[in-house]
Each structure stands twice: as C-alpha cells, then as structure tokens.
Amino acid sequence: MAPFFIFDLDNTLYPPEVPLWRAVDDRIELFVREKLGVDGAEARSIRKDYLGEYGTTLRGLMQHHNVAPGEYLEFVHDVPIPDLVPPRADLGDMLAALPGRSVVFTNGSESYAQRVLQALGVEDAFVAIYGIEFMEYIAKPFPFAYAKLLRESGVTGAESLFCEDRHENLLPALDLGMFTVWVGGREGDSQAHAVVEDVCDLPSVLPAFLGKERFAQGR
Numbered sequence: 001m002a003p004f005f006i007f008d009l010d011n012t013l014y015p016p017e018v019p020l021w022r023a024v025d026d027r028i029e030l031f032v033r034e035k036l037g038v039d040g041a042e043a044r045s046i047r048k049d050y051l052g053e054y055g056t057t058l059r060g061l062m063q064h065h066n067v068a069p070g071e072y073l074e075f076v077h078d079v080p081i082p083d084l085v086p087p088r089a090d091l092g093d094m095l096a097a098l099p100g101r102s103v104v105f106t107n108g109s110e111s112y113a114q115r116v117l118q119a120l121g122v123e124d125a126f127v128a129i130y131g132i133e134f135m136e137y138i139a140k141p142f143p144f145a146y147a148k149l150l151r152e153s154g155v156t157g158a159e160s161l162f163c164e165d166r167h168e169n170l171l172p173a174l175d176l177g178m179f180t181v182w183v184g185g186r187e188g189d190s191q192a193h194a195v196v197e198d199v200c201d202l203p204s205v206l207p208a209f210l211g212k213e214r215f216a217q218g219r
C-alpha cells in the first residue's frame with residue numbers, strides 16, 4: 001500500500017488572502033444575474049438555495065434553468081489568474097517531498113485548475129486533476145465523487161490523505177476512511193484528524209498518517 005494525497009484547490013493550495021476565489025465568486029453572481037435577469041440580492045438568495053440543495057450553484061442552474069455546464073464554467077472561471085495568484089515555491093518543495101502520488105480534487109473545472117496550478121508553479125506535482133467534469137457535476141460534499149476518485153485512482157480510503165479548507169467537504173472522506181486534514185480550520189470544533197494553518201504545514205501532521213497500522217505491512 002502506498003500513501004495517496006488528495007488536495008482541494010481553492011483556498012487550500014493558496015491561502016484565502018489570495019483574492020482568486022472571490023473573483024470567481026463575483027463571476028458566479030454576475031452569471032446568475034445576467035442569465036436569470038435578477039438583481040444582486042436575488043442572485044445571492046438563489047445561490048444560497050442551490051448551494052444548500054445541490055452543493056453548487058451550477059447544479060441548481062442545470063436542474064432548474066437548463067444551463068449548459070460548459071457555458072457556465074467558461075464564464076465563471078474567466079478571471080485573470082496569473083495577476084491574482086503568485087507562485088509558491090514553498091508549496092512546490094512540500095509537494096515534491098511527499099512519499100506518494102498527489103492529485104487535485106476540485107469543484108472547479110479541470111482547465112481552471114490547470115491554470116491555477118501553473119500560476120502557483122506546481123503543475124508538475126500532480127498526477128491527475130479531478131474536477132467538476134469528472135464529478136459529473138455532482139460536487140463535493142456529495143459522496144459520489146469521492147468514491148469515484150478512489151476507484152479511478154486504484155486506491156483505498158485508508159491509503160489516502162485529503163486536504164481541504166471546507167469542513168463539510170471532509171466528512172465524506174472521513175466516512176471512506178481517509179485521513180483528513182482541515183486547512184485553515186479551527187482546532188476546537190473539528191472532526192478532522194488534523195488541522196493545519198497552511199497547506200505547507202502538512203509535513204507536521206504526516207507522521208500521524210504515515211505511522212498508521214495501515215502502512216505498517218511491507219515497510
């Protein structure tokens with residue numbers, strides 16, 4: 001069994017101070033306003049409903065307004081990524097030192113993830129990107145994509161570590177037996193196995209994952 005590392009993208013591989021996710025969020029609101037002909041307050045209310053019911057604004061728009069996912073994803077990810085996201089040499093070093101394969105697991109589109117990884121300078125650190133297309137638009141935290149990712153990668157939950165900034169997205173991973181790391185989370189009210197302030201602090205919690213009985217055989 002080999003350790004397998006799964007990383008969320010937005011606000012995980014870069015810190016929330018980087019204004020990229022806010023820029024995408026603004027584009028999502030603009031898309032809803034233009035597509036449905038509503039004002040900002042109404043658009044935010046609709047998005048809140050869709051997020052609660054479907055996990056993403058996109059899936060709500062697909063269900064209720066027949067929106068084509070390609071059109072939506074192209075519009076909302078049309079942001080100046082290289083202007084917003086500085087390269088992170090420390091992240092590249094940390095990822096390169098991990099003792100196993102790494103993948104990205106994001107509710108964003110795969111081409112968007114690719115562009116963000118390029119801006120961060122870490123695109124070579126990952127063997128695959130599993131985005132919203134792979135998820136068949138059934139986003140985290142629905143369990144479907146987590147199980148599909150494990151099948152596709154040929155690994156078990158027990159071999160996997162998952163880094164993510166949204167606590168609710170860690171819960172299905174816990175159910176599948178993954179070692180869960182809450183990035184930027186709060187120590188006190190977490191069900192995750194570990195909490196780190198920044199993803200670059202991951203090595204500090206690795207012994208708890210790698211030292212598990214699950215990796216004891218054959219080492």
Ligand SMILES: [Mg+2]
Nearest residue numbers: 008010011165
């Ligand atoms: Mg995130």
